[in-house]
Amino acid sequence: MDANHRSGCPINLSVEVFGDKWSLLILRDMIFGGKRHFRELLRSEEAISSNILADRLRMLVEQGMLTKADDPTHKQKAIYSLTEMSISLVPIMAHLGAWGSRWLPVSDELSIRAKLMDEGGPALWEQFMSELREEHLGHPTAAAYAGAEPVRAKLQAAYEEVVKRKAGGSQAVDIDAAS
Amino acid sequence: MDANHRSGCPINLSVEVFGDKWSLLILRDMIFGGKRHFRELLRSEEAISSNILADRLRMLVEQGMLTKADDPTHKQKAIYSLTEMSISLVPIMAHLGAWGSRWLPVSDELSIRAKLMDEGGPALWEQFMSELREEHLGHPTAAAYAGAEPVRAKLQAAYEEVVKRKAGGSQAVDIDAAS
DNA sequence: TCGGAATGCTTGCGTTTTGCAAGCATTTGC
DNA sequence: GCAAATGCTTGCAAAACGCAAGCATTCCGA
Numbered sequence: 431m432d433a434n435h436r437s438g439c440p441i442n443l444s445v446e447v448f449g450d451k452w453s454l455l456i457l458r459d460m461i462f463g464g465k466r467h468f469r470e471l472l473r474s475e476e477a478i479s480s481n482i483l484a485d486r487l488r489m490l491v492e493q494g495m496l497t498k499a500d501d502p503t504h505k506q507k508a509i510y511s512l513t514e515m516s517i518s519l520v521p522i523m524a525h526l527g528a529w530g531s532r533w534l535p536v537s538d539e540l541s542i543r544a545k546l547m548d549e550g551g552p553a554l555w556e557q558f559m560s561e562l563r564e565e566h567l568g569h570p571t572a573a574a575y576a577g578a579e580p581v582r583a584k585l586q587a588a589y590e591e592v593v594k595r596k597a598g599g600s601q602a603v604d605i606d607a608a609s
Numbered sequence: 610m611d612a613n614h615r616s617g618c619p620i621n622l623s624v625e626v627f628g629d630k631w632s633l634l635i636l637r638d639m640i641f642g643g644k645r646h647f648r649e650l651l652r653s654e655e656a657i658s659s660n661i662l663a664d665r666l667r668m669l670v671e672q673g674m675l676t677k678a679d680d681p682t683h684k685q686k687a688i689y690s691l692t693e694m695s696i697s698l699v700p701i702m703a704h705l706g707a708w709g710s711r712w713l714p715v716s717d718e719l720s721i722r723a724k725l726m727d728e729g730g731p732a733l734w735e736q737f738m739s740e741l742r743e744e745h746l747g748h749p750t751a752a753a754y755a756g757a758e759p760v761r762a763k764l765q766a767a768y769e770e771v772v773k774r775k776a777g778g779s780q781a782v783d784i785d786a787a788s
Numbered sequence: 789t790c791g792g793a794a795t796g797c798t799t800g801c802g803t804t805t806t807g808c809a810a811g812c813a814t815t816t817g818c
Numbered sequence: 819g820c821a822a823a824t825g826c827t828t829g830c831a832a833a834a835c836g837c838a839a840g841c842a843t844t845c846c847g848a
Contacts, residue, residue, distance in 0.1 A: 436655035438716025440709025440723045441637050441702065447713065451628050451835090458620050468796050476615035479836055484797055494712075506795040506844050515712050522704045523620065529701060530619025533673075533694050534626065537617025544619045630806090647825050658807055663826055685815050685824040 447493055448519075452478055452486050454526075457495070457516055461523060461562065462543055464582055466509050467501075475540070490516075512566040520559050524548060539592045543585040550581075557581055626672055627698075631657055631665050633705075636674070636695055640702060640741065641722055643761055645688050646680075654719070669695075691745040699738050703727060718771045722764040729760075736760055 436442055448454050459465045459474055471483055478486075487510060490496040495516040501507035527544025530536060536544075547554065558581040563569040615621055627633050638644045638653055650662055657665075666689065669675045674695040680686035706723025709715060715723075726733065737760040742748040 435714070437719065438714065439634075439637075439654055439719040440706045440713060440715045442634055442655055442709075443713035443715060444705045444709040445630060445633050449628060449630050449633065451624060454624050454628065455618075455621060458618075469794075472796095475618055476621055479838090480797065481799085481837090482835070485834095501795095504795075504845075506842095508796065518708060518711070522701065522708060525701045525704055526623045527619045529697060530621075530623040532697070534619065534622035535614070535617065536619045536622060540616065540618040648823075651825095658809090659826065660808090660828085661806070664805095680824095683816075683824075685813095687825065 447495065450486075452482055453490060453495075454523075456483070456486055456490065457512075457519060458523065460496075460510065460512055461516075461520065462582065462585060464565075466511070467507055468510075471510075512562055514563070514567065517559050517562045517566070520555050520562070521552070524555055538596065539589055542588045542592050546585055546588055554581060626674065627669075629665075631661055632669060632674075633702075635662070635665055635669065636691075636698060637702065639675075639689065639691055640695075640699065641761065641764060643744075645690070646686055647689075650689075691741055693742070693746065696738050696741045696745070699734050699741070700731070703734055717775065718768055721767045721771045725764055725767055733760060 435446060448457070455474060455476060455478070456471055459471055463470075465471050468480075468483065468487070471487075472478065472480060487496065487498070491498050491510075494513055497511045497513060499509050499511065501509045524544070524547040527541070528548040531541045531544045531548075547558075557575050557578065560569075560572040560575055561580055561582070564571055614625060627636070634653060634655060634657070635650055638650055642649075644650050647659075647662065647666070650666075651657065651659055666675065666677070670677050670689075673692055676690045676692060678688050678690065680688045703723070703726040706720070707727040710720045710723045710727075726737075736754050736757065739748075739751040739754055740759055740761070743750055
């Protein structure tokens, strides 16, 4: 612990890294949303403002949670990548999603991913982390997961399913109520 | 989700509850430190200031993470209690402690609890949660844990052991080096 | 070749939150 | 009856936040 830290307690130090209103949401969008660029991250569900996003990205890079690189296909694009440090946050994300779903007024669409992550348990988390390592760190595909449907795609499909069901849902309810 | 929330995402809603620099540390001190009173919480490792502590306690009560009651033994004392909502944060605390210990510059004394929680795994967490329910919610002792050494006492003893070793430690190292 | 869209930010500026120090009315224990 | 302990509150300066707008560069399609 150096003088920059309030204490050497692991919980405190964790809070110092991502204990603010935005950092975890940025990481969430990168992990579960597959977002890699500034403008993508700007379109968050919660509407982060650009100066805050710029600031947080800088801090997360500084702390080793992300790396930043030029996009070879587009000279003015920067690509942000997760590191092992942030990838290892996946189980915490899963727990946090489960806890929030249990205690807070979540919406169906946005909690379906948490539900699936919870049901999948550590095995699913490991698969997901392995896929993230492949995507962000260039690690080779783990043999165990070769051919399996990617976790993010599975979660995304479930999300869209709920959205679709809801869109038709109110009509179906009306019909039911009228019959 | 009502208008007070940025979105219905479980991770976002969790962040809205304890995503700040202090709330989790207050809960940490209540859970692992057994603190129940304002003045106790004020003596945190990280030196929270009294206005912030007062504000956070009010918010945590408002959100259902804590309850506040008069201390029957002392007319001007308030007792803060955990609720099931905050007790169910124990696994997240454990993960957070493990993650912080892995990636951040923790001190030996303050990470020993995290280490033991990690090694103990879900079984230990369950015992701990059961004890907290007894202490804070007045639940009867779970039969499975009757007679077992309380988790908090075990963690505390380990902490003190590390402190003691460190105090005498530099001398011991000298002796070893000299022999 | 040229105009519109997209890129990752930055800049101002007003509002809110934080952090520090001090204080306060009451109650307790000796 | 007095010092210590109780849970806070108050003032005030500094930092962080949030919003809107803008900016230089690059890309892409016509």
